[in-house]
Amino acid sequence: MRRYIRLVGILFKFxxxxxxxxxxxxxxxxxxxxxxxxxxLVAFVSIYQFIDTINGWxxxxxxxxxxTFSIVDSMAMGTxxxxxxxxxxxxxxxxxxxxxxxxxxTQFFVSAESFNPGSLFGIITGSCMVMYGLxxxxxxxxxxxxxxxxxxxxxxxxxxxSMMLIVRTLAFIFVxxxxxxxxxxxxxxxxxxIPGTAFKGxxxxxFMVIIPYGLIATVPTEHITNMLEPSQWLIVTGITLFFFGxxxxxxKFGMGRYTSASS
Amino acid sequence: MIRVNHLKRDYYFKEKEPGFKGSLRYLFKPKKVTKTAVKxxxxxxxxxxxxxLIGPNGAGKTTLIKMLxxxxxxxxxxxxxxxxxxxxxxxDFRKKYAVIMGQKSQLWWDLPALDSFQLNKEIYQIxxxxxxxxLKELVDIFEVEAFLQKQVRQLSLGQRMKMEIxxxxxHDPEVIFLDEPTIGLDGVAQKQIRKFLKKVNExxxxxxxxxxxxxxxxxxxxxxxxxxxxxxxxxEGTYQDLVNKVSPYKIVEVVFEIAVEVLIExxxxxxxxxxxxxxxxVDKSKVNEVVxxxxxxxxxxxxxxxxxxxxxxxxxxxxDI
Amino acid sequence: xxxxxxxxxFNVTFKESLAYRFDAITSAVFSFAKIYLAFLLWQAIYDGxxxxxxxxxxxxxxxxxxxxxxxxxxxxESIIWETSDEVRTGSFxxxxxxxxKHFNYCVAxxxxxxxxxxxxxxxxxxxxxxxxxHYFVIPSNWQSVVFSILFTILGLYxxxxxxxxxxxxxxKTVDIAGPYYLVSSFMxxxxxxxxPLMLLPTSIGSILAYTPFYxxxxxxxxxxxxEGQDKMGLAFIVVVGWNVIMTFMRRHMYKKMLQLYEGVxx
Numbered sequence: 001m002r003r004y005i006r007l008v009g010i011l012f013k014f015x016x017x018x019x020x021x022x023x024x025x026x027x028x029x030x031x032x033x034x035x036x037x038x039x040x041l042v043a044f045v046s047i048y049q050f051i052d053t054i055n056g057w058x059x060x061x062x063x064x065x066x067x068t069f070s071i072v073d074s075m076a077m078g079t080x081x082x083x084x085x086x087x088x089x090x091x092x093x094x095x096x097x098x099x100x101x102x103x104x105x106t107q108f109f110v111s112a113e114s115f116n117p118g119s120l121f122g123i124i125t126g127s128c129m130v131m132y133g134l135x136x137x138x139x140x141x142x143x144x145x146x147x148x149x150x151x152x153x154x155x156x157x158x159x160x161x162s163m164m165l166i167v168r169t170l171a172f173i174f175v176x177x178x179x180x181x182x183x184x185x186x187x188x189x190x191x192x193x194i195p196g197t198a199f200k201g202x203x204x205x206x207f208m209v210i211i212p213y214g215l216i217a218t219v220p221t222e223h224i225t226n227m228l229e230p231s232q233w234l235i236v237t238g239i240t241l242f243f244f245g246x247x248x249x250x251x252k253f254g255m256g257r258y259t260s261a262s263s
Numbered sequence: 264m265i266r267v268n269h270l271k272r273d274y275y276f277k278e279k280e281p282g283f284k285g286s287l288r289y290l291f292k293p294k295k296v297t298k299t300a301v302k303x304x305x306x307x308x309x310x311x312x313x314x315x316l317i318g319p320n321g322a323g324k325t326t327l328i329k330m331l332x333x334x335x336x337x338x339x340x341x342x343x344x345x346x347x348x349x350x351x352x353x354x355d356f357r358k359k360y361a362v363i364m365g366q367k368s369q370l371w372w373d374l375p376a377l378d379s380f381q382l383n384k385e386i387y388q389i390x391x392x393x394x395x396x397x398l399k400e401l402v403d404i405f406e407v408e409a410f411l412q413k414q415v416r417q418l419s420l421g422q423r424m425k426m427e428i429x430x431x432x433x434h435d436p437e438v439i440f441l442d443e444p445t446i447g448l449d450g451v452a453q454k455q456i457r458k459f460l461k462k463v464n465e466x467x468x469x470x471x472x473x474x475x476x477x478x479x480x481x482x483x484x485x486x487x488x489x490x491x492x493x494x495x496x497x498x499e500g501t502y503q504d505l506v507n508k509v510s511p512y513k514i515v516e517v518v519f520e521i522a523v524e525v526l527i528e529x530x531x532x533x534x535x536x537x538x539x540x541x542x543x544x545v546d547k548s549k550v551n552e553v554v555x556x557x558x559x560x561x562x563x564x565x566x567x568x569x570x571x572x573x574x575x576x577x578x579x580x581x582x583d584i
Numbered sequence: 585x586x587x588x589x590x591x592x593x594f595n596v597t598f599k600e601s602l603a604y605r606f607d608a609i610t611s612a613v614f615s616f617a618k619i620y621l622a623f624l625l626w627q628a629i630y631d632g633x634x635x636x637x638x639x640x641x642x643x644x645x646x647x648x649x650x651x652x653x654x655x656x657x658x659x660x661e662s663i664i665w666e667t668s669d670e671v672r673t674g675s676f677x678x679x680x681x682x683x684x685k686h687f688n689y690c691v692a693x694x695x696x697x698x699x700x701x702x703x704x705x706x707x708x709x710x711x712x713x714x715x716x717x718h719y720f721v722i723p724s725n726w727q728s729v730v731f732s733i734l735f736t737i738l739g740l741y742x743x744x745x746x747x748x749x750x751x752x753x754x755x756k757t758v759d760i761a762g763p764y765y766l767v768s769s770f771m772x773x774x775x776x777x778x779x780p781l782m783l784l785p786t787s788i789g790s791i792l793a794y795t796p797f798y799x800x801x802x803x804x805x806x807x808x809x810x811e812g813q814d815k816m817g818l819a820f821i822v823v824v825g826w827n828v829i830m831t832f833m834r835r836h837m838y839k840k841m842l843q844l845y846e847g848v849x850x
Binding site: 028029031032035036039040042043046047049050051054055176178179182183186187189190194197198199200203 | 614
Binding site for chain 2: 003006007010011014017018094095097098100101102103104106255256258259260
């Protein structure tokens with residue numbers, strides 16, 4: 001365990017010094033995300049000109065939601081995102097070989113290989129947004145609630161990680177998964193960026209349970225704005241553990257099917 | 264140390280037939296095609312041996328290396344390396360070997376090689392003292408001190424391959440697998456790498472298994488070679504035996520003191536013939552006789568007897584065996 | 585004839601696309617999944633409301649259906665990745681040594697890919713139209729359809745110019761993804777692919793109306809929905825003006841950038 005923490009440290013340092021060499025790239029992902037964050041904000045502020053609530057959510061809750069989304073997204077972009085997104089390419093070209101031959105867990109290596117330190121700044125801007133939403137909505141938040149919120153953020157981060165990894169482990173079997181990642185893109189764009197409260201009936205089942213992108217930013221928001229029922233903690237924990245386990249299983253299973261780009 | 268028994272590896276492809284109908288069928292009921300890359304392959308390797316794997320492109324050499332290192336599991340058969348089953352990918356197993364693939368780099372492109380070495384130190388949990396000692400030794404041998412702080416992308420191919428080898432040997436592996444380690448390198452760098460591998464083998468009794476296109480690598484390094492063709496083992500033994508087996512000829516080159524016309528009948532095949540010099544292919548059993556005759560009849564300034572050109576031999580191996 | 589070689593490029597590209605037609609069909613069907621998600625979101629937002637902005641719920645859905653169809657026609661993004669690849673590997677040399685204009689080559693290829701997408705997407709589009717038939721607005725007069733198509737074509741050309749200029753940055757940096765995502769996130773928002781631009785505060789909206797982005801997706805879709813016909817003269821001047829400016833810009837850039845080309849291999 002200590003070894004893995006040290007490895008994370010070294011890999012992080014690597015990416016940091018790499019970004020020093022290409023200073024433009026250091027900020028690029030953050031800047032892109034920051035603008036998307038602003039656009040999302042502008043879009044919802046514009047929509048709220050015409051309405052008061054979306055399924056019970058007012059504009060302040062929407063601020064908290066957008067901030068929460070930005071925090072989880074930045075955590076992902078800063079850590080595993082770029083490593084995971086390259087997995088299909090590594091499978092296709094066989095450059096995964098070198099990583100498999102190393103005496104560390106391959107899934108860990110793939111996930112921790114491409115930190116993107118610049119993105120982590122999004123956590124700050126996101127947090128500011130959350131605090132603004134909470135204060136202008138007049139929410140009084142206890143310390144326990146904040147701890148719960150952080151715990152949920154970590155869980156949702158793991159859920160996001162698992163979802164992304166599961167889709168990409170399919171490249172072990174199908175090699176080309178472009179169509180799938182395209183669908184994932186549009187699901188992320190909407191299911192992730194719009195509040196889960198918009199989902200009803202069958203779509204609620206789809207986006208909150210089967211492909212639970214809808215949970216990721218919604219659940220922490222509901223918790224901190226006093227809308228999450230205690231029983232939902234159980235469901236959310238269950239879903240997270242299930243998908244985390246599934247991701248692990250899929251990765252192991254995929255490795256068994258790995259053919260390495262034919263010699 | 265390495266025992267491989269009845270190894271087999273199949274690859275499955277889905278074949279797509281042309282046309283829209285073919286595409287539809289591909290989606291619902293694809294035609295499966297099996298290609299056997301390695302079949303019924305067995306061999307044993309003792310500690311401290313250097314074994315060469317040779318064969319034409321696509322013969323299955325790389326597939327074999329990938330199975331030995333656990334990167335891909337075999338379809339059938341067993342591999343036992345120092346008591347481990349490679350495909351289980353135990354950390355303890357992976358700490359005991361190193362694999363160097365000429366085409367795939369483990370170095371971080373944008374960072375100095377030294378950074379990649381430090382990463383490996385952590386990955387392989389190499390104690391400080393051992394790391395320092397090995398690093399110094401390896402850097403000295405390859406004379407790459409000056410390039411340690413340079414970004415890998417700025418290194419020449421030869422320098423990069425040396426760094427690649429250093430990165431792989433810091434943890435004192437007991438077995439080294441090399442897949443085309445000298446591909447694309449110039450003569451000097453090739454020689455240096457060969458010399459180094461020999462040294463590592465002698466000093467540390469490291470077992471080395473390598474594949475190469477360059478017969479010079481194989482000839483100068485390997486005590487034993489295994490020839491693979493079309494996934495099957497077609498030969499196992501020493502280099503010399505192989506040459507004897509496939510090439511019953513020697514090349515005899517004679518330079519005359521004065522211009523002559525060779526009129527006597529010789530049991531040879533001429534490759535070059537002019538008044539000052541002849542070059543011919545001679546059956547090994549007849550070399551003495553031919554040379555004797557030439558000395559009897561002509562004034563000879565220089566004479567050379569050589570093995571047939573190795574590249575030719577190799578081509579023959581693939582054709583004949 | 586000068587045009588013939590570009591027609592040949594169009595044809596070759598079309599054949600190339602044909603080889604991947606099955607992938608193209610599946611990805612077309614799924615890419616319209618966005619429409620479904622937009623449906624869910626806007627259903628929740630309308631929730632009993634008749635009109636938001638100037639749009640009824642069916643108009644809003646029609647808007648999303650139209651723009652997702654239009655953005656599938658814009659295939660010029662691939663110019664960026666191809667050029668970046670060619671510059672890096674040195675195969676860009678082929679445009680220098682052969683009597684080909686790189687921009688025209690890219691136009692021919694994008695047109696061909698767009699035409700192919702059109703053929704494929706019409707089918708996928710039909711499926712989604714049937715699903716959302718209750719929410720698809722049929723325009724009241726034929727003019728709005730014609731003008732909408734004209735402005736769509738202009739918009740696609742503008743988009744191509746922008747993509748082309750991003751592609752030219754390849755000569756300066758290997759890592760083209762950063763500039764690409766930056767520009768495309770801007771373009772996505774300002775062209776109306778997030779939300780219809782008339783929902784934005786009027787001040788922002790009226791500034792955007794002077795940018796080329798406004799006319800890439802939003803304006804053609806609005807025309808179809810019967811809005812904005814009165815501003816067509818201004819719209820035309822703005823779009824054409826921007827295209828003239830961009831033509832000069834991209835020619836100048838091409839000349840400058842070509843001096844940076846090293847023509848190296850690997």
